[in-house]
Structures are given as C-alpha cells and as structure tokens.
Amino acid sequence: MMSKPTADTPDAPAVESAGASAGKPVFAERWRAFRAGIEHRPTLNLGYRIAVGVIGGLVLLVGIITIPYPGPGWALVFAGFGILATEFVWAHHTLTWVRGKYRIVMGWYTSRGWTIKVLGAVATFALVVVTLWLLGTFSLVAGWIGVDWPWLRSPLMS
Missing domain, CATH: 4.10.810 (Virus Scaffolding Protein; Chain A)
Structure with a gap:
C-alpha cells in the first residue's frame, strides 16, 4: 500500500490555491465565490444587478457631465462603464469600443x-x-x- 505524500517528503505536491498558482490575487477568488453565491439566488441576483446598474449609471452620468471640466471626467466615464461591465455584456463591449476610440483620438491629438x-x-x-x-x-x-x-x-x- 502506498503512503500519502506529506509536506516532508519530496514527492509532495505544492499546496497552493488555484488562483495563487495562476498569479491571480486571493481577492479575485473570493469575489468570484461571493458572486457565484449570489447568482444561485434569483431575487438577490436581480437586486445585485439593479444596484450595479444604478451605481454604474450614476458614475457614468457624472463622468459624462464632467468631461469638459478640469478633473476626472474621462476617468469617471471609464469607471462607470467598468462598473457596468462587471454585470452587463453590452457595457463591456461599449467600454472596449470607447477605450479604443479614446486612444485613437488622444493619439491623434498628442501627435x-x-x-x-x-x-x-x-x-x-x-x-x-x-x-x-x-x-x-x-x-x-x-x-x-x-x-x-x-x-x-x-x-x-x-
């Protein structure tokens, strides 16, 4: 009968979490577990998605209003889309598109x-x-x- 390897033996596998071995922070693993728990409860999931939509929408709206002013206008726009993109595929696609257009325009402007x-x-x-x-x-x-x-x-x- 083979004995189970222990931490003392050279054959013991390294004890690491899946996220740590991939170089991802532990917070991301905990957040995924938290979010998965919410997804299994339809009412809680709907409430969570509504809260994310409202908060992300407000941040996005403030960002759009403050774009022409000195300060964090564009940062708030990207933050609002980033918040929305955590729950909504359309926001993720829009964020990717806006980021690309912003980089093109700023590249042209700075050149x-x-x-x-x-x-x-x-x-x-x-x-x-x-x-x-x-x-x-x-x-x-x-x-x-x-x-x-x-x-x-x-x-x-x-």
Whole structure:
C-alpha cells in the first residue's frame, strides 16, 4: 500500500490555491465565490444587478457631465462603464469600443503641433465657460459679492 505524500517528503505536491498558482490575487477568488453565491439566488441576483446598474449609471452620468471640466471626467466615464461591465455584456463591449476610440483620438491629438493643442485648450475653456454661464454659476457667485450685471444671468436659469 502506498503512503500519502506529506509536506516532508519530496514527492509532495505544492499546496497552493488555484488562483495563487495562476498569479491571480486571493481577492479575485473570493469575489468570484461571493458572486457565484449570489447568482444561485434569483431575487438577490436581480437586486445585485439593479444596484450595479444604478451605481454604474450614476458614475457614468457624472463622468459624462464632467468631461469638459478640469478633473476626472474621462476617468469617471471609464469607471462607470467598468462598473457596468462587471454585470452587463453590452457595457463591456461599449467600454472596449470607447477605450479604443479614446486612444485613437488622444493619439491623434498628442501627435499634432502646439497650434492644435492650443486650439483644443481654448475650445475646452470656452465650453467650460459657456456651460457654467448656462447653469447660472456666474450670476450665483456674482450675487454672493453683490454684483448684479444682466449679462451674467443665464438664459436657462432665469
């Protein structure tokens, strides 16, 4: 009868988890197990997918709104699609497509001379100013300091 190899014997197989041997972090294994547990409960799975959809949708919406402003606009767009892509195949395909288009546009933009870069910066600045004016930000801030100039008032927020 053959004896079972132990950790002391040279024939003992290395004791590793499947994820660790593949170089994946333990967190990914735990997350997959957690998600598999949710998938077996239809009501919980639906609630989870709805929560992911709402949270991902909100992050995506905030990202789209903040694209023209200095800050994390595009990062939030990609984060929103990333959240949605964890549960929805269409979001995964869209994320892949948007990422590719973003890389193409940014590659084109960065390969241009300083004239195009300056025009891009001026256009971005103009878009930010017009958006802030339309949202009534200038008249709000002017009201704080006691300035009442008619041209600061937004035509949309009157």
